[in-house]
Each structure stands twice: as structure tokens, then as C-alpha cells.
Amino acid sequence: xxxxxxxxxxxxxxxxxxxxxxxxxxxxxxxxxxxxxxxxxxxxxxxxxxxxxxxxxxxxxxxxxxxxxxxxxxxxxxxxxxxxxxxxxxxxxxxxxxxxxxxxxxxxxxxxxxxxxxxxxxxxxxxxxxxxxxxxxxxxxxxxxxxxxxxxxxxxxxxxxxxxxxxxxxxxxxxxxxxxxxxxxxxxxxxxxxxxxxxxxxxxxxxxxxxxxxxxxxxxxxxxxxxxxxxxxxxxxxxxxxxxxxxxxxxxxxxxxxxxxxxxxxxxxxxxxxxxxxxxxxxxxxxxxxxxxxxxxxxxxxxxxxxxxxxxxxxxxxxxxxxxxxxxxxxxxxxxxxxxxxxxxxxxxxxxxxxxxxxxxxxxxxxxxxxxxxxxxxxxxxxxxxxxxxxxxxxxxxxxxxxxxxxxxxxxxxxxxxxxxxxxxxxxxxxxxxxxxxxxxxxxxxxxxxxxxxxxxxxxxxxxxxxxxxxxxxxxxxxxxxxxxxxxxxxxxxxxxxxxxxxxxxxxxxxxxxxxxxxxxxxxxxxxxxxxxxxxxxxxxxxxxxxxxxxxxxxxxxxxxxxxxxxxxxxxxxxxxxxxxxxxxxxxxxxxxxxxxxxxxxxxxxxxxxxxxxxxxxxxxxxxxxxxxxxxxxxxxxxxxxxxxxxxxxxxxxxxxxxxxxxxx
Numbered sequence: 001x002x003x004x005x006x007x008x009x010x011x012x013x014x015x016x017x018x019x020x021x022x023x024x025x026x027x028x029x030x031x032x033x034x035x036x037x038x039x040x041x042x043x044x045x046x047x048x049x050x051x052x053x054x055x056x057x058x059x060x061x062x063x064x065x066x067x068x069x070x071x072x073x074x075x076x077x078x079x080x081x082x083x084x085x086x087x088x089x090x091x092x093x094x095x096x097x098x099x100x101x102x103x104x105x106x107x108x109x110x111x112x113x114x115x116x117x118x119x120x121x122x123x124x125x126x127x128x129x130x131x132x133x134x135x136x137x138x139x140x141x142x143x144x145x146x147x148x149x150x151x152x153x154x155x156x157x158x159x160x161x162x163x164x165x166x167x168x169x170x171x172x173x174x175x176x177x178x179x180x181x182x183x184x185x186x187x188x189x190x191x192x193x194x195x196x197x198x199x200x201x202x203x204x205x206x207x208x209x210x211x212x213x214x215x216x217x218x219x220x221x222x223x224x225x226x227x228x229x230x231x232x233x234x235x236x237x238x239x240x241x242x243x244x245x246x247x248x249x250x251x252x253x254x255x256x257x258x259x260x261x262x263x264x265x266x267x268x269x270x271x272x273x274x275x276x277x278x279x280x281x282x283x284x285x286x287x288x289x290x291x292x293x294x295x296x297x298x299x300x301x302x303x304x305x306x307x308x309x310x311x312x313x314x315x316x317x318x319x320x321x322x323x324x325x326x327x328x329x330x331x332x333x334x335x336x337x338x339x340x341x342x343x344x345x346x347x348x349x350x351x352x353x354x355x356x357x358x359x360x361x362x363x364x365x366x367x368x369x370x371x372x373x374x375x376x377x378x379x380x381x382x383x384x385x386x387x388x389x390x391x392x393x394x395x396x397x398x399x400x401x402x403x404x405x406x407x408x409x410x411x412x413x414x415x416x417x418x419x420x421x422x423x424x425x426x427x428x429x430x431x432x433x434x435x436x437x438x439x440x441x442x443x444x445x446x447x448x449x450x451x452x453x454x455x456x457x458x459x460x461x462x463x464x465x466x467x468x469x470x471x472x473x474x475x476x477x478x479x480x481x482x483x484x485x486x487x488x489x490x491x492x493x494x495x496x497x498x499x500x501x502x503x504x505x506x507x508x509x510x511x512x513x514x515x516x517x518x519x520x521x522x523x524x525x526x527x528x529x530x531x532x533x534x535x536x537x538x539x540x541x542x543x544x545x546x547x548x549x550x551x552x553x554x555x556x557x558x559x560x561x562x563x564x565x566x567x568x569x570x571x572x573x574x575x576x577x578x579x580x581x582x583x584x585x586x587x588x589x590x591x592x593x594x595x596x597x598x599x600x601x602x603x604x605x606x607x608x609x610x611x612x613x614x615x616x617x618x619x620x621x622x623x624x625x626x627x628x629x630x631x632x633x634x635x636x637x638x639x640x641x642x643x644x645x646x647x648x649x650x651x652x653x654x655x656x657x658x659x660x661x662x663x664x665x
Contacts, residue, residue: 036063042071046078053081056327058089080108087115088300092308110142111301117149118305121279126157140172141286148183148282156275160191175213178204179285182221186272186281189228201225205244212625212643216288219245220271220281220315223258223345230267238262251419253383257345268345271313280310288319292641296323314344321353330357348374352387359391367391379411382423389426402430402439421451425460432464440464455482459492466499475499490520498529501536509533517546524555528563535571543570617664632664641665 039045049064065082069075079098086095096119099112113132120129133150147170154163167184170176185200204210204221211218222245230238242259249255261267272278287302300323306316317340324333334357340350351374358367371388378384385408392401405427412420428443444461448454462478465471479496486492497512513530520526531546547567555563617632625642633641645663 036060036067039064039067042068045071049078049081053085056329058085061085062089062091076102083108083115084111084301087111087304088297090304090307092119092304110138114146114149115305117146117153118279118283118309121149121153121156121275122309124156124275126153126275129153130157140176144170144172144176144179145282145286148179149279151183151187152275152278152282155187155190155278160187163187175210178207178210178214178217182217182285183278183282185221186224186278189224189270190272190274190278194228194232197228198225201228205241205248208248211248214285214289215249216315216319217285219249219252219255220285222248223255224271226258226262227268227270230262231270235262238267253349253381254345257348261345268343276309277313280306280313280316282306283309284313284316284319288315291319291323293326296327299323312339312341312344314340314346314350318346318350318353321350325353325357330360333357334361348378348381352383356387356391359394364391364395375407379407382408382412382420385411386422386426389430393426393429396433398430398433402427402434402436405430416446416450418450421447421454421457424450425454425457428457429460432460437464437468453481453485455486455489455492458482459495463495463499466502472503488519490516490523490526493519494523494526494529497533501529501533506533506537510537510539522553524550524553524559527553528555528559531566532571535566540570617662628662628664 036045036048039048045064045068049061049068052058052061052064062082062085065078065085068078069082072078079102083095083098083102086092086098092115096115099115099119102108102112113134117129117132120126120132130150130153133146133153147166151163151166154160154166164184164187167180167187170180181200181204185197185204188194188200189197201221201224204218205225208218222241226238226241226245229235229241239259239262242255242262245255246252258268272281283302283306287299287306290302291299300320303316303320303323306313307320310316317336321333321336324330324336334354337350337354337357340347344350352371355367355370355374358370368388368391371384371391374381375384375388385404389401389404389408392398392404405423408423409416409427412423416424424443424447428440428447431437431440431443441461441464444457444464447457448461451457458478459482462475462482465475466479476499479492479499482492483489483496493512494516497509497516500506500509500512510530510533513526513533516526517523517530527546527550531543531550534540534543534546544567547563551560551563551567617628629642642662642664645665
């Protein structure tokens with residue numbers, strides 16, 4: 001099943017509304033608050049509101065549309081816009097008040113009806129909810145969503161058999177399967193039919209082919225079954241279930257936390273115990289399956305509806321926090337992460353993300369202390385060191401960064417595994433930036449021992465050797481192999497071009513750097529490098545053009561005077577000396593930053609969206625799209641980008657096979 005298909009068949013009314021009304025955030029960080037009190041006309045409030053909405057300044061847009069309604073109380077367009085903004089801002093009650101008046105409008109009716117049905121479930125008016133939720137909607141998605149919600153309304157009304165019959169009667173595409181099985185399992189568990197629940201949960205987690213449709217639902221099924229088994233005294237079965245989930249999503253932290261709690265006989269409660277929690281899970285499972293770049297608004301709508309039904313559901317809160325991050329709203333993300341309950345198995349994930357968002361807001365010391373506290377609380381959690389290291393790297397605090405990764409290596413002990421490669425890689429970067437190559441090199445080599453042919457590591461090590469005029473052939477081989485594995489990674493291609501430049505091979509340097517600029521046209525360093533290569537190749541007009549372009553791309557402050565000097569004077573007539581271990585300066589006597597390595601992953605979401613370029617990858621035995629994304633892209637959730645890049649997978653993106661060649665971002 002293609003996720004794309006699920007999105008396209010979504011409710012026409014909901015999609016059309018959200019495409020035309022794109023707000024889903026609370027505004028850009030640092031924007032001065034708009035003084036809505038100064039607006040004194042309907043036209044002024046409307047125009048300013050639309051501007052705020054387009055800027056994703058949700059709070060201001062809401063205030064302005066409220067102001068507009070003071071002048072024209074019955075304006076349907078403003079009421080529609082305001083209702084959706086309120087829902088996406090988590091202000092459910094006020095949005096529902098507007099929904100009552102809009103439920104007859106054909107454009108907004110499905111959203112309004114959905115909100116009214118959810119509100120009825122919240123208020124335990126289950127008979128009313130059954131009437132409101134029409135499971136004969138206009139699209140596959142709408143029929144599934146309303147049908148599952150109606151089933152939970154029947155459950156709340158004490159009609160368990162009718163609830164299950166409603167789920168069983170849902171007819172639709174093959175991708176319905178995982179949602180129907182998960183909610184049937186949850187329903188049977190809530191009804192006390194644990195053998196039936198066990199059978200259904202097991203059916204979900206043993207079919208990893210279907211898991212690509214909705215990986216978050218797959219993980220939810222694994223955790224629900226593990227909790228149920230543990231609470232029934234079947235500890236080993238619970239741990240085996242967690243192992244199955246971990247095989248699907250290696251490194252997924254909440255699974256490890258759940259394992260630790262079950263081993264300590266501190267098993268959490270079931271996540272679905274009543275109709276509100278069940279209905280919330282419907283919105284979460286479907287919303288999470290839709291979650292990808294470009295679908296933020298409808299995902300936000302569903303998740304905020306889920307939060308209205310179950311305000312403390314940690315999975316919903318963490319995904320909402322991630323959405324806020326992706327929309328560059330760290331203030332909102334922090335508030336959401338702070339709402340995650342302390343006893344949740346996802347609390348540590350939320351705390352890590354909270355620390356990173358503090359750094360994004362410029363609250364550096366607060367962020368550092370927060371992340372140090374997390375390391376102190378659990379020194380075995382490598383994510384804490386990576387998060388703290390990314391903050392230190394951004395602040396260019398390389399000594400602290402090296403000390404941090406020294407502690408991480410101590411915590412790993414004498415038996416590191418493949419998952420630890422990034423710890424050694426980042427430790428190597430820290431020491432390389434400190435110009436302590438004798439400490440950096442062994443870490444890069446250790447990273448490659450743990451993860452052979454890792455492109456970022458090969459790129460960094462290979463270029464560093466060339467820059468020091470040692471192991472030249474081996475260094476070029478490493479960079480070429482990195483480029484072969486990631487032919488559309490502009491930074492790695494830049495390294496190959498700059499390596500040719502450092503070796504005086506200006507023809508090949510120009511060729512590779514032109515390709516790097518084509519891949520990453522907005523990067524100031526790559527454009528600057530191409531300008532240098534053009535100059536040495538005798539193409540001086542083009543060189544100055546590239547340097548001028550670089551200045552428009554906000555280069556590092558220390559680079560600006562150097563670039564301006566090159567525009568004015570060009571490069572010196574005599575090229576830089578051949579690189580050597582004692583000479584890593586560029587043509588102006590400044591230290592060259594040899595590569596642009598990727599910083600450690602900060603966010604849980606897709607913070608590195610595909611730019612339309614891709615690299616080929618051969619599927620290995622036992623892999624799923626999730627495991628490939630986790631291993632190759634650093635985040636299992638990025639499996640959605642792989643789906644988007646591979647339309648040839650058709651409706652069976654969940655059935656990849658060993659030896660298959662797919663594209664990666």
C-alpha cells in the first residue's frame with residue numbers, strides 16, 4: 001500500500017479546506033507580536049488575519065478572525081477559517097462551538113461533523129455520537145475513520161458485540177487491515193476477551209509486510225500486547241513481544257523503557273481502557289500513518305482531536321511536539337513536551353526533544369544543563385550523549401563535545417556494537433576540530449569497523465587524509481566510495497571536488513563541484529568552493545559570479561571578508577602549497593574546514609527532507625523500510641521519504657525483498 005494513496009483518498013472537504021487555509025503553527029520564532037487591538041475594521045482584521053495565517057502565526061490569526069467576527073458575526077468564510085485554526089491550536093471547545101453553526105456547509109461539513117462526533121464521545125453521549133458519525137463517507141479514509149470511531153461509541157454505550165460487528169463490516173482497500181486488527185484487538189482486550197485480543201495483536205505484529213502501512217500502529221500493537229501479557233503474569237511472553245517490536249524498529253527508545261519496567265515488575269496500565277481512549281487511538285493511528293512532509297495540517301487536526309479525547313496520551317503529545325518542531329516553533333514544542341506525563345515510557349524521549357528545543361531558542365546554558373541531567377539520570381542511554389553533543393557542536397564547544405563523547409565511550413564499555421558507530425564518529429569530529437588528529441583518526445577507524453562503508457565516516461576520514469597529504473590513494477578511494485553510495489549527497493560530492501582542488505586537479509574539481517552545486521544550490525560553502533575551482537581553471541568571470549552568489553546565502557561570518565577579498569582581488573597568482581600534514585591552510589592563510597559533515601540527528605521527525613535527489617540502495621535480508629530508514633537515514637520515521645521516492649513499489653511498498661534496488665534520500 002502506498003501512503004500516497006491513503007493521503008489522496010482522504011476526505012475531499014477536509015483536504016480542500018486545509019489546502020486553502022494553511023495554518024498549523026503558532027508563528028515564527030522571534031516575530032514581534034501583532035497588536036490586534038489596533039485593528040478597527042472588518043477588512044483590516046480579515047487581511048491581517050490572512051497574512052498571519054499564511055505566516056503560520058496561529059495565535060495572531062485566531063485573534064484577528066475573532067475581531068473580524070465582531071464586525072460580521074455570520075461570515076461563513078471567517079467562521080470556517082477560525083474553526084480549523086482553533087482545532088489545530090488545541091482549542092477544541094471553542095472550535096466545537098463554531099462547528100455547531102457550520103455543520104450544514106458542504107465545504108466544511110465533514111470536519112464539523114467529525115468534531116461534533118468526537119465531542120459527543122468526550123461527553124459520554126454515545127448514542128448521539130453513533131448518529132453523528134457517518135461511516136458511509138465520501139472517501140476510503142473517511143469511511144475507515146468514522147467507522148472505527150462509531151465502533152468505540154458503541155463500546156462506550158455498552159454494546160460490545162455491535163462495536164466489533166461495526167469494525168468487521170468495514171470494507172475497503174487492503175491497507176484497512178492493520179487498523180481493523182489493531183482496534184479489534186484493543187476492543188477485545190477492553191471487553192475482557194484476552195485470548196481473542198492476544199490472537200489479534202499477534203496477527204498484527206507477525207505480519208511485518210503490513211507494518212509499512214502504519215509503523216506507529218505496529219509498535220502500538222507490540223507494546224499493548226507486551227503490557228497485557230506482563231499484567232497477566234506472562235513476563236517472558238511480554239519480553240519476547242518487545243523483542244519482536246525491537247526487531248522491527250531497532251533503537252526505538254520507548255520499547256527499551258517498557259522492557260526495563262516489565263523486568264522490574266513495574267508494568268504500565270493498558271493504553272486503552274474506555275471509549276474516549278479508544279477513539280483517541282483511532283485518530284492517532286490514522287494521523288500517524290499520514291504523517292509526512294506536506295501533510296502537517298491534516299495530521300495536526302487529527303492529533304489535536306486525539307488529544308481532546310485523551311489529553312495525557314504520550315504518543316500523541318510527542319508527535320504533536322515533533323510537528324511543532326518541523327514547523328519551526330520550538331516554543332510550542334516545549335510546551336507540548338512538558339505535558340508528557342512523567343510516568344510515561346515516552347517521557348525521556350520528550351525530555352531529550354525539550355532540551356534540543358531549548359537550544360533552538362538560544363537558551364544554551366539551560367539546554368546544556370537539562371541534557372547533562374538526563375545523562376546523569378541514565379548514563380547508558382546513548383541518545384542523551386548524541387543530543388548533548390549536537391548542542392555543543394552547534395555552539396562550537398569542541399572540547400566539551402570531546403569530553404562528552406569520551407564519557408559515552410566509557411559508558412559503552414569494551415563491547416561496542418554497530419549501533420554505536422555514531423558515538424565514535426562524533427568523537428572523531430570533536431578531536432579533529434580541536435586539531436588533535438592523533439585522537440581523531442582512531443575514532444573514525446573504529447566507526448568504520450563497527451559500520452563498514454558508512455558514507456559520512458568515509459567522507460570525513462578520506463578528506464582529512466588528503467588534506468594532510470597522507471594516504472592519498474586510500475583517501476580518494478574512501479571519498480569516491482562515499483560518493484558512489486550517496487551520489488546525490490551534495491556535501492559528500494563537494495568533498496570529492498574539494499579534494500581534487502587540494503590536489504591541484506582543477507578540471508575534475510570543477511566537474512564535481514558543479515555537480516555538488518546542482519544538488520545543493522543554496523549552500524554558501526559549496527558555491528564558494530566552485531568559485532575557487534573556476535578561478536584556478538582560468539574561468540575568472542564565473543569564479544567571481546560564484547563568490548558573489550555565496551555572499552547572498554548567509555555564509556559564516558568569518559568567511560564573509562575572505563569571500564569579499566576574492567571578489568576584489570581574485571586568488572593569488574601562486575596556488576596554495578601542496579597539502580601536507582603541516583599545511584592545511586587555504587590560499588589566504590586561513591584554516592580550511594575540510595568537509596561539511598552531517599551533524600548528529602537532533603529531532604525525531606524528518607528534519608532532513610529529501611530535495612528530490614536520491615541514492616540507490618540494495619535491500620538486505622530481513623530488512624523493512626523502517627529498519628532501512630533507521631540504519632541509513634538515522635530515523636525510522638523517514639521510511640515515508642523512501643516510499644515517496646519509489647513509486648515503482650506500487651501498492652506493495654510493504655513487501656520489499658532482498659536484492660531489490662530502491663532509492664534513498
